[in-house]
Amino acid sequence: MSEHDKFSTILKHNHVSMTKPRLAIFRVLLDAKEPLKNGEIARLTPSIDRASVYRTLELFALLNITNTVIRGWTPLTELAGPFRAHHHHISCTECGTTENIEDGTLEDVLKLVASKKGYQLAEHSVELTGLCSSCKETSSRNP
């Protein structure tokens, strides 16, 4: 089942129609390798009115088509789980480098934590910050 089909299935299932603007915005998200700021998404779809872009983004979030991640200071939007391999981030407090985390254990723990609270896990966002190894060395040399 293609990403596109998953998308249209979700819309149909929720009784909302598949329109050109929605598809265009979905495509932008699909093409993006990185999470995007809402403003950037609007800029990448100049033919679509800003108000519609925001309404669409709000809808996508509601339907769990997208989820929002924090990178440092700004909130970013990316396609959610079913549409892309989900990975988490860790960034260095010193140099700002950001790396992906792929860790099956982590996913399992999250599922467990959710079910302990009686929840059936849908989405999850994990953002870590810390001192990366090279900065750790540097700072121990120049204390």
Place this chain on the structure above:
Amino acid sequence: MSEHDKFSTILKHNHVSMTKPRLAIFRVLLDAKEPLKNGEIARLTPSIDRASVYRTLELFALLNITNTVIRGWTPLTELAGPFRAHHHHISCTECGTTENIEDGTLEDVLKLVASKKGYQLAEHSVELTGLCSSCKETSSRNP
């Protein structure tokens, strides 16, 4: 060591000065039981110029005095780890209820994951969404 002292220590350590506005904003964050929108913080400190509030919040984020969490759609700011018991959130995709998660295992796993990547963990944010138990029942009754 009081919260206030921790705060001034961090500032001193980073060669930035302790000023009235910064202290006021810190106090607002300290009093807040819940994470706040940046705009609310500005509203709670009317004597301080908006621009300064934003500059301060940016500084706080940079120094890891605060961290940013996503609640649904909006980014919220709260004091970071050293200043308050850190807890994570899980919210229901259906009814929007948000609960705190306190789970020692989770913290341990995060520390482990970070160190696997060579990082020394500083801050972490975990936001989960899922179907809560009562909504699960409701939806299975009305499919």
Place this chain on the structure above:
DNA sequence: GCACATATTGCGACATTATCGCAATTATAT
């Protein structure tokens, strides 16, 4: 394929949030 009921869009106006340069002020170190 057509017409209809309804969801969705675009538009324009507006509210809120965020950023910038610069002069005035305030904090720290001496």
Place this chain on the structure above:
DNA sequence: ATATAATTGCGATAATGTCGCAATATGTGC
């Protein structure tokens, strides 16, 4: 107490997000 450098407030402006409503596109039943 004074000098120096950091920080603030101010004013202007950009960017972001929201609202109501008329125009338009969408999915459904015929």
